[in-house]
Amino acid sequence: MKRTTLRLGSQAQAATRIAEQWGLEGQATALRLALRVVAQDCPAAAIPGNLHAAVGRAVPYALDAVDLAAAQTIATAYGLTGVSAACRVALYLVATRGLTLRNPITTEV
Amino acid sequence: MAKSQSFTASPARRSTAARITSVGWFLVLLGAGLLALVLLGGGKWLLSQLPAAPTATPTPTAPPTGAAPTATPTLTPTAAFPATWAAGMYQDANGQWWPAEDVREQVQQMVEQHYLKCDAIFYSGPLAEILPDISDNTVQQCWGVAMQGAILNLRQQMQQGLYQLDATKAGTVISSRSIAVQNFSQDGLTCQLGDTHLAGQYWVYTPQTQAFETQDIPVDGLINGQQQLGVKIVQMHYDQEDGRWKIEQFVQWIPRP
Numbered sequence: 232m233k234r235t236t237l238r239l240g241s242q243a244q245a246a247t248r249i250a251e252q253w254g255l256e257g258q259a260t261a262l263r264l265a266l267r268v269v270a271q272d273c274p275a276a277a278i279p280g281n282l283h284a285a286v287g288r289a290v291p292y293a294l295d296a297v298d299l300a301a302a303q304t305i306a307t308a309y310g311l312t313g314v315s316a317a318c319r320v321a322l323y324l325v326a327t328r329g330l331t332l333r334n335p336i337t338t339e340v
Numbered sequence: 341m342a343k344s345q346s347f348t349a350s351p352a353r354r355s356t357a358a359r360i361t362s363v364g365w366f367l368v369l370l371g372a373g374l375l376a377l378v379l380l381g382g383g384k385w386l387l388s389q390l391p392a393a394p395t396a397t398p399t400p401t402a403p404p405t406g407a408a409p410t411a412t413p414t415l416t417p418t419a420a421f422p423a424t425w426a427a428g429m430y431q432d433a434n435g436q437w438w439p440a441e442d443v444r445e446q447v448q449q450m451v452e453q454h455y456l457k458c459d460a461i462f463y464s465g466p467l468a469e470i471l472p473d474i475s476d477n478t479v480q481q482c483w484g485v486a487m488q489g490a491i492l493n494l495r496q497q498m499q500q501g502l503y504q505l506d507a508t509k510a511g512t513v514i515s516s517r518s519i520a521v522q523n524f525s526q527d528g529l530t531c532q533l534g535d536t537h538l539a540g541q542y543w544v545y546t547p548q549t550q551a552f553e554t555q556d557i558p559v560d561g562l563i564n565g566q567q568q569l570g571v572k573i574v575q576m577h578y579d580q581e582d583g584r585w586k587i588e589q590f591v592q593w594i595p596r597p
Contacts, residue, residue, distance in 0.1 A: 253571060254518020254536040263597035264571070298597065327434040329522045331532050331573045331591055
């Protein structure tokens with residue numbers, strides 16, 4: 232795990248809401264889940280301009296290599312600069328579209 | 341005896357009209373006129389005493405035949421348990437569809453209850469023991485049409501010994517979970533349910549005893565390197581004939597980070 236300082240701005244509240252809605256253990260888990268979910272598909276979406284700018288206070292989060300790779304994937308897909316912007320976009324997409332971004336693809340018993 | 345010369349035979353008897361004098365005619369006509377006045381006045385008085393005749397109610401005029409096309413009566417099949425919330429679906433600012441505010445929570449609870457009821461049946465024991473004994477009725481109640489065939493087929497294979505579940509994938513019993521229901525379709529008949537697995541037990545097959553036993557899922561959720569805690573997302577569909585939300589498709593498993 233790597234200690235990473237992020238500026239999530241208003242998306243920090245989105246992380247809290249996601250955590251409450253999905254029964255996750257706090258903001259950090261919601262953020263990490265959002266990064267992984269969005270990185271899977273990077274759905275076509277219009278990203279609000281204010282998510283590009285780093286705003287708000289810097290808060291440290293513990294992210295592992297998978298989280299950081301997911302952030303890199305998101306940054307590349309949406310033309311973002313930095314891990315913070317990728318985290319904001321990931322939280323924005325999950326907050327507005329739900330944790331499920333994929334279409335049903337398979338079956339499970 | 342001879343007849344007297346002074347006797348003259350009377351002329352033939354005159355009619356009554358001929359015998360009435362002009363004065364008599366005057367009196368007859370006067371009487372008839374008075375009688376007519378009395379009769380007319382009495383008639384009007386009598387009519388005024390009768391109850392008023394009912395007012396004619398305007399009746400709809402039937403359209404002229406062939407003037408407008410007549411609607412052909414269509415037989416709309418009425419669902420046994422219609423989705424009453426479907427008419428009130430609305431879209432939020434993010435484009436997500438939801439049942440109307442006053443019934444939204446109720447619908448979400450309905451989805452959750454039906455899902456959990458089926459989950460309790462299918463995961464009440466190791467899948468290797470539960471599946472072969474599951475009834476057709478239970479499968480039909482819990483799963484959408486698309487999934488029913490696959491499950492019944494798997495059940496048949498297990499009953500015939502053609503397929504055996506990996507003992508390490510015997511299943512889990514989730515004791516702590518959080519359910520989220522969202523992503524409704526516009527018609528309100530489909531949605532997605534997220535089942536966040538927070539804690540539970542998993543079934544372990546013990547060769548020595550040849551039986552399954554439960555063990556707690558570790559705090560980190562890892563069993564043999566596989567994450568057992570996370571979010572399972574399924575697509576639910578409301579069956580208006582059964583009045584049940586059924587699992588239509590598995591969407592994805594998001595392991596907890």
